[in-house]
Amino acid sequence: MSNVQFQTNMIFGTPTWRYPVPEMHRFHGEIKEKLGELWRQGYFQRHGSGYGYQTREELFTPANLENIEYLRVLKAKFVEACTRILAHRHGHSKNAPFDVYCIQGWVLIQTNENWVDGPWHHHHPATLSGCYYVQVPATRDPTEGLLMFQRPEPTNIFCENMAAVRPIEGCLTIFPSYLLHRPMPTPSARDWRIGICMDAFVHWHKRSEDPLRKFADEEAYEIARKESLAGP
Numbered sequence: 001m002s003n004v005q006f007q008t009n010m011i012f013g014t015p016t017w018r019y020p021v022p023e024m025h026r027f028h029g030e031i032k033e034k035l036g037e038l039w040r041q042g043y044f045q046r047h048g049s050g051y052g053y054q055t056r057e058e059l060f061t062p063a064n065l066e067n068i069e070y071l072r073v074l075k076a077k078f079v080e081a082c083t084r085i086l087a088h089r090h091g092h093s094k095n096a097p098f099d100v101y102c103i104q105g106w107v108l109i110q111t112n113e114n115w116v117d118g119p120w121h122h123h124h125p126a127t128l129s130g131c132y133y134v135q136v137p138a139t140r141d142p143t144e145g146l147l148m149f150q151r152p153e154p155t156n157i158f159c160e161n162m163a164a165v166r167p168i169e170g171c172l173t174i175f176p177s178y179l180l181h182r183p184m185p186t187p188s189a190r191d192w193r194i195g196i197c198m199d200a201f202v203h204w205h206k207r208s209e210d211p212l213r214k215f216a217d218e219e220a221y222e223i224a225r226k227e228s229l230a231g232p
C-alpha cells in the first residue's frame with residue numbers, strides 16, 4: 001500500500017478526502033485523446049447517459065480492465081484509498097470486517113455550454129464516492145468548477161449550509177456517498193473539465209450471521225431476489 005498522504009477536509013463534521021494519484025499522470029494524454037475520439041464519433045449526447053455528457057457506468061468491465069491499463073491503475077488506487085479511509089470507522093461497524101465488493105465508474109465531461117448546470121444529487125446506496133480529475137481547466141472566476149456540498153440537515157441560521165471542495169488535476173476527491181453535491185458550471189473555461197467518477201459499494205460482515213446462508217444455491221437466491229422486486 002502506498003504512503004501517499006490523504007488530505008482530509010472536514011465539511012459539516014463529515015470528512016472528505018483528497019488523494020494524489022501520481023501513477024495516473026502518464027495516462028492523461030491518452031485519456032483525453034480517447035475521449036476526443038469518442039466525442040467526434042458522436043458518442044457523447046446531451047443527457048445521453050445521466051446528466052450532461054457522461055459515459056455509462058460501466059468503465060470497469062472485465063474486458064475494459066484487461067485492455068485498458070489506466071482503468072486497472074485507477075480502480076486499484078480508488079480501492080486502496082477507500083480501504084484506508086474505512087480503516088477509521090466508528091460505531092457498530094468498528095468490529096465488522098468489510099469488503100469493497102463493487103466499484104462502478106463513469107466519465108463526466110463538463111463543457112462551458114450555457115445549459116450545463118449540474119443538479120444536486122447523491123450516490124446512495126454506495127458508501128464512498130470519488131472523482132479523479134484528469135483535467136481541470138483555468139476559469140476567470142475561481143468558484144467555477146468547484147465541487148459543492150449541501151449540509152444534510154435542514155437549513156438554519158447557525159451553521160453553514162454549503163461547502164466547497166476544489167478539484168485538483170491528478171488527485172482523487174473522495175466523499176461519503178450520501179452527501180448531496182453538484183459540480184459548479186465552468187462557463188469561462190476554454191477546455192473540458194474531465195472527471196472519472198466512481199462509487200464504492202461495501203459489504204459489512206457479521207460473524208454471527210450470514211444472510212445468504214438460507215439460500216441453497218445461486219438459483220434459489222435469484223428467485224428470492226426477483227420476488228423481493230415484485231413487491232407485496
Ligand SMILES: [Fe+2]
Nearest residue numbers: 121122123181
Ligand atoms: Fe456525483
